[in-house]
Amino acid sequence: MDTPRIPTRILFVAVLIGATTSSQAQSTRELDAALLQMSERGDLKDTGAPQVIQKPAQVRYELGAVVDVRTAQRSGLPVMALTPDGPAARIGFKVGDRLVSMNGVRLDGASPPAPLLEQALQRGEGRVVADVLRGSVPTKLSGAAGVVAVPAYRLEIGADAKGTCGFVTARAGTVPKTRNIFRADITTIDGRSTPLQSVNRHRLAVGRHVLVVQELIDTNRLSPSQLVQINKMKRFALAKAYKPLVVDVKPNMSYRIGARLLKDKLDTQSLRDNAYWEPVVWEEVAERCP
Incomplete structure (x- = not known):
């Protein structure tokens, strides 16, 4: 069953009064503050060496x-x-x-x-x-609880960007179904929606990134009654049926993303809780970043 793609900005209500925000805006504010501090200290100078401002992605839980x-x-x-x-x-x-x-x-x-x-x-x-x-x-x-992906950021000042990227893909290679791993779809990366048209791979800067993944598990691996429960859950949860995956991207590496079926979590309650699968990196392969 197809479910709507998550919007570009993931909004959430925080547990603190008056603290409604967006994950992308939070990272932008932190990056702006870091740049301001470096400017005030006089650190933003052409020293001949790259200067890096970065923070890893976070997965947070909200009420x-x-x-x-x-x-x-x-x-x-x-x-x-x-x-x-x-x-x-x-x-x-x-x-x-x-x-x-x-x-x-x-x-x-x-x-x-x-x-x-x-x-x-x-x-x-x-x-x-x-x-x-x-x-x-x-x-x-x-x-x-609700899951919130706070994107990573990495800014290199005065650096040559060649060779400082990697890739994530949900379409390369043959998924190892004997390990209960099936196809998946990457719907957002660091809070931004991926293109609706088919994309073989996504180029990312080196560092930690938060993907949001939709499972495309073969329906013939599930019983009719299990499929009924999953479809009910997806109709109710909509975009919440997708799951976050944190990937630490290294230079010149490609990460193949899939969905693992958890065969010990196929009872009715686990299906209703969307606990029957998890997003995984099932293979890492070398791929040169131009």
């Missing part, structure tokens, strides 16, 4: 809710708003819940709550297990 983290509260942190159809809403959070703990981190103590909540979200690595108070009733909630 999709506005939580009041202004002050610590003994009864837990109030949930003030939810992103419609966002991660928190799908997990089962309701406006008015008080968040007592998440992923083993207590949020009802005297410590400043904002860094604790951020720590709890990243600690789960995509999973959320939370204790909330709904009125006076303790309630346990669990599910999947």
Whole structure:
């Protein structure tokens, strides 16, 4: 089943009040700040040697809710708003819940709550297990957090760019289906959509990049009932059915991307959670960067 391509900018609602932003804008602001600092220090000079400003890509996890983290509260942190159809809403959070703990981190103590909540979200690595108070009733909630790809950036000043690139591709070579690896589609790279027309490979600067991948697993490897569950999940999740993959690109290397079918994750709940596959680099081959 075809699902819509992820938009060029991946927007998300942060857990901190008033912190809505875009991943691409975040990297742009950080790069602008780094350039300003170098300029103020007088570092931007033609020294004959390249100067490099870079930061690796990051994969972050978000709740999709506005939580009041202004002050610590003994009864837990109030949930003030939810992103419609966002991660928190799908997990089962309701406006008015008080968040007592998440992923083993207590949020009802005297410590400043904002860094604790951020720590709890990243600690789960995509999973959320939370204790909330709904009125006076303790309630346990669990599910999947939202995934945000914060792009890498690398800027070389005064450098010869030849030989400083690599490639990623989802179309080269014969995928090793005996290892349960199948075709995939790269839909975005560092927050930017790839061309809709077929592209054999994508040239990237050396460094860490975040790809977003759609699985194209052979349907004959799945039962009719499994396909029904997957199609339901994709209709509900849309672009959230895609998954991020971080690739560290080295000079003059090409990385072949695929989707691995996890045969021990084909139960109904795993299919509903989109846990039945993972994006992988299944082969690395030398390819000269012109």
